[in-house]
Amino acid sequence: MKKLLIPFIIFFATGTNAQTITIDRNEAIAGIIGNISTDSLKSYITKMVGFGTRHTLSSQTNPARGIGAARNYVFYKFKEFEKYAGGRLTSYIDTTMIVADGKRVDRNIILGNVMGVLKGTDANDKRVFIISGHLDSRNTNIMDSIGEAPGANDDASGVAAVIEAARVMSKIPMAATVIFVAVSGEEQGLLGSHYLATKAKAEKWEIGAMLNNDIVGSNNSNETNIINNTQVRVFSEGIPATADEKTAQRIRFLGLENESPSRQLARYVKEIGERYVDHIEVVLMYRPDRFLRGGDHIPFLKNGFTAVRITEMNENFNRQHQDLRTEDGIEYGDYIKYIDFDYLKKNTGVNVAVLANLASAPSQPQQPKMDTKELTNSSLLSWLPPVNGKVKGYNILIRETSSPVWQKKFFTTANSLRIPFSKDNYLFGVQAIGEDGNESGYVSF
Numbered sequence: 001m002k003k004l005l006i007p008f009i010i011f012f013a014t015g016t017n018a019q020t021i022t023i024d025r026n027e028a029i030a031g032i033i034g035n036i037s038t039d040s041l042k043s044y045i046t047k048m049v050g051f052g053t054r055h056t057l058s059s060q061t062n063p064a065r066g067i068g069a070a071r072n073y074v075f076y077k078f079k080e081f082e083k084y085a086g087g088r089l090t091s092y093i094d095t096t097m098i099v100a101d102g103k104r105v106d107r108n109i110i111l112g113n114v115m116g117v118l119k120g121t122d123a124n125d126k127r128v129f130i131i132s133g134h135l136d137s138r139n140t141n142i143m144d145s146i147g148e149a150p151g152a153n154d155d156a157s158g159v160a161a162v163i164e165a166a167r168v169m170s171k172i173p174m175a176a177t178v179i180f181v182a183v184s185g186e187e188q189g190l191l192g193s194h195y196l197a198t199k200a201k202a203e204k205w206e207i208g209a210m211l212n213n214d215i216v217g218s219n220n221s222n223e224t225n226i227i228n229n230t231q232v233r234v235f236s237e238g239i240p241a242t243a244d245e246k247t248a249q250r251i252r253f254l255g256l257e258n259e260s261p262s263r264q265l266a267r268y269v270k271e272i273g274e275r276y277v278d279h280i281e282v283v284l285m286y287r288p289d290r291f292l293r294g295g296d297h298i299p300f301l302k303n304g305f306t307a308v309r310i311t312e313m314n315e316n317f318n319r320q321h322q323d324l325r326t327e328d329g330i331e332y333g334d335y336i337k338y339i340d341f342d343y344l345k346k347n348t349g350v351n352v353a354v355l356a357n358l359a360s361a362p363s364q365p366q367q368p369k370m371d372t373k374e375l376t377n378s379s380l381l382s383w384l385p386p387v388n389g390k391v392k393g394y395n396i397l398i399r400e401t402s403s404p405v406w407q408k409k410f411f412t413t414a415n416s417l418r419i420p421f422s423k424d425n426y427l428f429g430v431q432a433i434g435e436d437g438n439e440s441g442y443v444s445f
């Protein structure tokens, strides 16, 4: 794949310290991001909203209304994209019986996750990268499966990003597998993602990253009335949900709260997303999710996988989980008219950039080791080559302990390096660089 170099210059306020940042984009990946279309995104959300409600307990048989019709719609979109993929894309609805729980499921139902599995071109590469959104919607009463619940932003926006990612990504070869999924049952208790994550763990899927897109299409907040379509949040856990006491102790002792695999993924989303998508800032959120809310990444974290949540920067709570109505001059409801399709396009681009880079890059270096036997002001780092992919070399990544993002990179073709930076003052990571320049995720030392 050819590289595209877009150098530009940032002048610091003093004017004396000019630094040039080189934007180095893989041309094929930049090309598919350029194909992401606001018209396509709009057509998907229009169609999903048109099913009236997509409540998990709504009709599964009505061809025009309810979750069944919505599920079939997404399935047939994936089917349509199979023709671009040269036999690599397989679409299906993965169903399971959910038994009435006396809480948010009042009767036994068949739940279905719509899956598009885009096989990697390297048969030996078992890695899987997942992008998800939730197809189900709700209004004020969580058990109302009849009333209108357009769910344009929550979460037709996330599902539209998934469908569009499937459309553009089906056209390029990538070594590893990418799974596009529209889950159901999110509002009834993360049912679809719990089913998928549990299955993935039982079947030992090698999930490299899971990107949960939930509420990614609107640019403004209630109360604070902020309007902004240049920032998006990525939520990640600090101490892993599955960390045992010994691991948690080590994290406390060495100050590794920001080095979890999910936080490293969030950092990667920021670096790669901002590299490929203009006019978007990916804002790192050092928490698994927002207050009073959970999302489909949580079951993946609980099953030991690396997962993050991507959500718009400023939420409008008058439009989430609300019956359609006007009260005291305020309009409530999750209408399509409030979607900013240019913003949704950028957020979709961030996802595609991350997935395409990860799935095209080698896997992460193995067994990173830092020599901590001596009091030294240099640091000796070593690692083993990744399991998958041909490697051109490695980036050693460095940042101060208080910095959210990597500040320096050293390229090396060796498998160990002594660097003149003290392990007491800096945090280190390593990533593998493929022959075509694509970069793996980061592994902490």
Ligand SMILES: [Zn+2]
Binding pocket: 134, 154, 155, 186, 214, 215
């Ligand atoms: Zn949601």
